[in-house]
Amino acid sequence: MKSVKYIVRDSGRLFCLISVFFAQQFFSPPLFALQENNEVDFNRDVKPILSDRCFLCHGPDAETRESDLRLDTESGVAGVVVAGKPEASDLIERILSEDEDHMPPVDSNLSLSAEEIKTLELWVAQGGNWEQHWSFVPPKKVQLPKLDSVWGANAIDQFILSRLEREKLKPSLPATKNVLLRRVTFDLTGLPPTIEELNAFKADTSDEAYEAVVDRLLASERYGERMTSDWLDVARYSDTFGYQVDRDRFVWPWRDWVVRSFNQNMSYDQFLTEQIAGDLLPSATDDQILATTFNRLHSQKVEGGSVEEEFRVEYVADRTHTFATAFLGLTLECARCHDHKYDPLSQKEYYQLFSYFNNIDESGLYSYFTNSTPTPTLRLLKPEQKKKLATLKTSLMEVERSRPENSSQGGGRKGIEKVLEVKGTDPVEVVDFNAVGGGNEKTTDARGNAAVKLSGDDAIGLKTGNFTRYQPFSVSLSMNTPDKKERAVIFHRSRAWTDAASRGYQLLIEDGKLSASLIHFWPGNAMRVKTKQEIPLNQWIDVSVVYDGSVDAAGLSIFVDGQEMELEIVKNKLTKNITGGGGNNIAIGQRFRDRGFTNGLVSSFKVYDRQLSSLEIALAHNPEQFKQVLLDSNANGELSSLQLRMLAEHLELNDSETFSKYRTKLKSARQALCGELDRATEIMVMREMDQPRDAFVLGRGLYSSREEKVSAATPSVFPAMESTLPRNRLGLARWLVDPNHPLTARVAVNHYWQLVFGEGIVRTPEDFGSQGALPTHPELLDWLALDFVEHGWNVKRLMKQLVMSSVYRQSSQVSDEMLKRDPANELLARAPSYRLSAEMLRDNVLATSGLLINKMGGSPVRPYELAASFKPVKPDGGEGLYRRSLYTYWKRTGPGPVMMVLDASKRDVCQVKRERTSSPLQALAMLNGPQFVEAARGLSHRLIASNQGQPVGKLVDEMFLALTTRRPTGEERSVVAELYRTQLEYFQANPDSSIEYLSNGKFGDYGKLKSGMKILFPANDHDFRLGETPNGTEKFQGEFGRASAWGRVLTAKEVNRLYGVDRNQALDANWKFELSNRKPIKATSNEAIGENQELSQSFVFENSSKLKFSKGLTFEAWVKPSRGGLGRIWDKITPGGGSGLLLDLHGGLRFICGSVVRMADRAPAVGQWSHLVCTADMKSGQVCFYINGAPAGGDFSDPVEVDDSEDLAVLAAWSSVANALFNYDECVTKR
Amino acid sequence: MSHQCTGYSDSAGMPRRRFLNQFGMGLGAVALSDLVKSDLPADDSSGGAMDQLHHPAKAKRVIFLFQSGGPSQIDLWDHKPHLNKVQGEQLPESIRKGQRLTGMSGNQSSFPLVGSPFKFEQQGESGQWMSELLPHTAGIADRMCVINSMYTEAINHGPGVTFLQTGSQFPGRPSIGAWLSYGLGTANQNLPSFVVMVTKNKGGQPLVSRLWGSGFLPARHQGVRFRSGKDPVLYLNNPAGIDRSSRKRMLDAIDALHHMQLEKQFDPLLETRIAQHELAFNMQASVPEVVDMSGESKETLEMYGPDVHKPGSFAANCLLARRLAEKDVKFIQLYHPGWDQHGGLPGGIRNQCRETDQPSAALVKDLAARGMLDDTLVVWAGEFGRTNYCQGKFSGGNFGRDHHPRCFSLWMAGGGVKPGAQYGKTDEFGYNVIENGVHVHDLQATLLHLLGINHEQLTYRHQGRRYRLTDVHGEVVRGVLA
DSSP states (O other): OOOGGGGGOOTTOOOOOOOOOSOOOOSOOOSSOOOTTSOOOIIIIIHHHHHHHTHHHHSSOSTTOSTTOOSSSHHHHHHHOOTTOGGGOHHHHHHHOOSTTOSSOGGGTOOOOHHHHHHHHHHHHTTOOOOOOGGGSOOOOOOOOOOSSOOOSSHHHHHHHHHHHHTTOOOOOBOOHHHHHHHHHHHHHSSOOOHHHHHHHHHOOSTTHHHHHHHHHHHSHHHHHHHHHHHHHHTTOOSBOOTTTOOBOOOHHHHHHHHHHHHTTOOHHHHHHHHHHGGGSTTOOHHHHHHGGGGGOSOOBOOTTOOHHHHHHHHHHHHHHHHIIIIIOOOOGGGGTSSOSSSSOOHHHHHHHHGGGOOBOOOSBOOSSSOOOOSSEEEEOOHHHHHHHHHHHHHHHHHHHTOOOOOOOOOHHHHHHHHHHOOOOOOSEEOOTTSOOTTOEEEEOTTSOEEEEOOSSOOEEOSOOOOOTTSOEEEEEEEEOSSOOSEEEEEEESSOSGGGTTOEEEEEEETTEEEEEEEEETTTEEEEEEEEEEOOSSSOEEEEEEEOSSSSGGGEEEEETTEEOOEEEEEEOOOSOSOOSSOOSOEESOOTTSOBOTTOEEEEEEEESSOOOHHHHHHHHOHHHHHHHHHHHHHTTOOOHHHHHHHHHHHHHHSOHHHHHHHHHHHHHHHHHHHHHHHSEEEEOOOBOSSOOOEEEEGGGOTTOEEEEEOOOOOTTSOOOOTTSOSSHHHHHHHHTOTTOSSHHHHHHHHHHHHHHSSOSSSOTTOOSTTSOOOSSHHHHHHHHHHHHHTTTOHHHHHHHHHHSTTTTBOOOOOHHHHHHOTTOSSOSSOOOEEOOHHHHHHHHHHHHTOOBOOOOSSOBOOGGGGGSSSOOOOOSGGGGGBOGGGBOOOTTSOOHHHHHTTOOOOSSOOSSOOOOOOHHHHHHHHHOHHHHHHHHHHHHHHHHHTTTOOHHHHHHHHHHHHHSSOOOHHHHHHHHHHHHHHHHHHHHOHHHHHHHHTSSSGGGTHHIIIIIOOOOOOOSOOOEESSOTTSOSOOOEEEEEEEEESSOOOHHHHHHHHTSOTTSOOOOSEEEOGGGOOBOOOOOOOOOOTTGGGOOOEEOTTOTTOOOOSEEEEEEEEEESSSSOEEEEEEEOTTSSOEEEEEESSSEEEEETTEEEEOSSOOOTTSOEEEEEEEETTTOOEEEEETTEEEEEOOSOOOOOOTTOOHHHHHHHHHHHHHHTTSHHHHEEO | OGGGOOOTTTTTHHHHHHHHHHOTTSHHHHHHHHHHOOSOOGGGOTTSSOSSOSSOOSOSEEEEEEETTOOOHHHHTOOOHHHHHSTTSBOOHHHHTTOOOOTTTTTOSOOBBOOOSSOEEEETTTTEEEETTOHHHHTTGGGEEEEEEEEOSOOSHHHHHHHHHHSSSSTTSOOHHHHHHHHHOOSOTTSOSEEEEEOTTOOSSOOOGGGGOOTTSOGGGSOEEOOSSSOSSTTOSOOTTOOHHHHHHHHHHHHHHHHHHHHHSOOHHHHHHHHHHHHHHHHHHHHHHHHOOTTSOHHHHHHHOGGGGSTTSHHHHHHHHHHHHHTTOSEEEEEEOOOOOSSOHHHHHHHHHHHHHHHHHHHHHHHHHTTOGGGEEEEEEOSOEEEEEESSOOOSSSOOEEEEOSOEEEEEESTTBOTTEEEOEEOTTSSSEEESOEEHHHHHHHHHHHTTOOTTTOEEEETTEEEETTTTOOOOOGGGBO
């Protein structure tokens, strides 16, 4: 049973990454089995076996190495291999041994297959030579291969063909123009080609047609967006901080920088250098500094109680890993805890690389209680802001230059006495320690004044202290510390320590010394001074902290017992406000989650809203003695310059109008400048500290387990860094882009290859090391890498080179036989075919639907799917729903669920390759997700509009073409047309379903149809009538003039015009009531109708029951009611039934149709003629009332833009067809 | 055109099998093998990366009742009468041993000990100690194995939950359920093999989706979160206006087009896509069916308590967990947040228990009554424990406890775990483990063991290395096995 000793297993152990315990065949079987006569290639055939089965115990990690045997070095291998003699080689002997000394050992769970053993034997037989791992050797100039056949557009093709010829294979035929255009448009812009683009390409029969397309695409701004979309995975870009709390953060300007860089075709070496070290470039521009945000895009922590250093180390490690994965194609994580098991990278080398990224003034926690941008930051200023700041700085300098001459204080006893009589204003607060309660103990100080002994857990809150950084203030107190405090909060104005990044100001004891700070965000935006001397223990001392409002550490002083202390300036970089964030007043002795002044004593606590003079402070400490010293010195004519200065300063601060005026001017100039600075937005960037932070090897990767101290250096397996280069990130970037670097260019071209071919030449782009895949075409990789560097790391040129190749332009069609022979398409005898990325799938439907908003850059947007994410976010209204997926708000702990289902990267760590999986959730998202359903409607709406009067087949063709860039075959056309036909039948039979389906998503505002206000024209057999119900009840009391009805919605203008027409004049309406067709209803009942019975009139419009105003309806009536209350005006209703339509007086003017009931906001006046109009848009449910030509309530917002001619069932049917086709393989797959 | 469709029941079978035979190594094969799997017994394990189980499994599935926030073991399971005696006194340095504390209470000037204000009694024949807060759980005392000697490495929630669920404190690793999906595949082709439910409308420490993520494993292994709303699975329901017949027509048309395409050119990826559409269509029926509790008897509903009628409550989720277990979902993960009682513990923990005690016990009883407890492992655990001292100042009555990684308690039931057992001991202060410590990796190893997996052998190669749930640690805790 396990004993207690396990419990001390240390906390926070980070990555321990090795777990090789059982044998598993990981390498896909070689395409072609090794034959006796084959030449064994060490790197290709032998190294992977040694690495995977032997290196764990016989590899680079000294810690776990057994019997001092290394199989990862030349000399190690030489010791166990006899060239040409497998039978005499220990290596082979041990592998074949059936005794206990068999290798690999049984308990390792590792074993060698017969094939692998054969390979090793063959290798030894052929000489057993050892080679450095291929990717650590710089690419060599490669000759273009000699070929038997002629094929190909450029050099790439020759390499591919050469391999195919060796395999006795042929490349595929060229892809059709349709396929090719679709393929290249997606690859270079992430969007589908338009039909116009297709037609133009097809019409251009010149040899240059394709090249022209490529050039057009590369010049398009969409190109930069597509390339950026890919780079965001690498950069682990996210609009939130991550971890648990995951607040929003402001980093999108970096994303826009990437888009610009790609569009401007920034060379790759520059792109890389600016991101790694833009801040260190000589006279770096803001844009170059902005590029370094790349290094700050890792997750950041704010969870309460976290250990700050633990997470800071985590950030540095993340930067280091990202650097290695993105630019070196190496996984360094292993080496964080121990020497790498497989690659020649030691743990020490890991921390040497780590130390490049360790030197920014950052905190491991961002601020919970404030919104400060974690430091270091860059101010993002618009040109006008820059100008304004410059002006304000100049004004401040001018004010400073206008400083009056120092006053001189002559002397003489009288003069001094006079100065001593000058008093400054009183403190704004004096703490009454007699009144202090809580857990602190009352006591008295050395002078007998009331004092407290602090518990350390109970703060004493004051009423004042919310000072700005441009305002002078002072705090004085007496204190007594019982012991040498490593850290103790004496007083502060802040909401919390790390949880607020200490925003505010504070006096602490740190390592027994006093430290005073003004802080916006600790540590990068703050000023701090610290006494050089420790304070005495168990002794009362008088302490004053004085700040002059200069926003400079030189203006912050600490006095102890009347003496100004010598200070060390720890930080002097305060550029933003120290107010806000809560905790506005001073608190003594304790702070949230900080160490309080436990058992410390405090008394005589005073707060001043001014700068105390040194004279006052000295006097306050010991008035009599100090006075005497001054007077004695004076008497002896020995006033020191310091004493003179003190006297003068006292007067300047407290008794000089000139200085007072100067200070006012100064403060307002500072205030103006500070205000402008506070308004500027900031973004996290890299900014090297003046002195690099010490870096150490961390035992088992644990932040607290510091071992050997290390400094910045690059791993020894690579060419050494030029001695002239600085040992910082800039040097590192320069080293990386040295043309001789074995990895940088290879990794880059591999990355871009993967971007257009779906898989890299090295299929493990994250790992070019021993455990990574070997290049499928090593010579091609090297040729491309060298060519890339020789041509100035020109990315657009490279992209063009790739897509211009004949390999790229092949068809992706494949025979069953070839599919079996090369299922993973490593030989590229055909073009690859694979599902489009998550972003492309969404952007595709947006683009074809016509809904896509091609606006570049700016803050992230929130499409529909975010409402369904794990951390739901309210979707944007308007264009935010239709921007390219690149701009979708990325919340790390709850990214867009559709993006995730479609295999987008999680963006929690650097990722250079995406999974491509297949799951039913994908089908559900693309069939039912509102974005897709809505886009299907957008596409249908667009195509219906442009194909009015065309046969169904034509529209099928257009839809198919829009979604697949080709026309359907006859068979396909009939499948789609049949689907349309059956769906149309369905929607025609279920008009409610049409409306419901069309109401998904906002486009077209069909949503209003659904909102319960939809008006269905009543189906009943009753004629329209005026003045009563068919039962003859609810009679209208009063007179009628003209009454008319239209089968459409009249506009406000038309209504107004109607009002101008005489009430007896007939109009051109669908149905009008006028004298000529007036048909009184027979007296219907004996019902008492009241005193105005003679005025009551009812009329029926015969044969009007067949009228169906199903789209829109307008009722007009001139009425002169003789009373308010009840009274039917228009009516078409089934008595007692629900189905009906009416306009009546019912406590006001009312409209009812089916379940829709609307009231006007006023009623016609009794005894007067009023012109009433009610319009009803049956589709949108909008009802409007007008009285005497003016709106009288109802829904006057923008009308729904539903084309009258639009048949909802048709639209719904086509939409469902489009929605289905979105899931058709050819819409989803790049081929 | 409908004559061209072979329908969803039988359309994809033939070509898929053909594909599997011909392209066993192909890219699509792995994904597809998940799907072709039918209701095979779990120990057959086809569909997963493992060819066969490493040893016979005791449990076929797991229901993990995760109590997020860190429930106080001192007030629930780990009876420490000594603490009541020394209440108010300082935590002795001989017990604390300088071990790190969180930044929340680490700077406190004093660490006053607090005993539990709740009564403890021994329950059942096994005499399990339990606090009065757990009257219903008391009723299953003889079915449970309580471990009082758990310990972890994390002192904060994010790392703590991540550690327990993925074996690493930092993001990026697959969660237990994802490992199981990867290793064992699925036993029900119409439901995901890893389902997650979070109690609705609970405050407390935030949970993040990566806790049930697949890390570097293929995304299909990530947990599928069942929501309590109308769409239990993301966009499961057809959009308004599309009914099942409409949907079928749409899918039939796509299927017809796909088969035309297949005739021209065989393509394993297309085969996969066809199958996924079929599965999506089936899920649209099977998921609503499994979440529909209308067929549950009154007795059953009453057993889970009144909350069972509130969708998304812990009680409703427990009942749903049982229904999913019946459908052979491999790993059912519930989260119930709200245990983070830094202050106001007595009231807070009472509420938490009111929400969880009855449903947890009901789940075990329900499984037992249906004969499913034998092969279903139920785990009740949080990410760490709570301190024996008071966070902030102790003024009696209303106190709080900080995070405590050095010891905590959990219980397991069924699935091959020793019933009516108590395992491991802490010191009389309830601060350190003194007997049979169980590290988080040990728990994970044990869990895998019960499912027939050797935790050292279920590995996945990523970035040049083989990873496993238990990193390079973990030992099966034999003492808790039946």
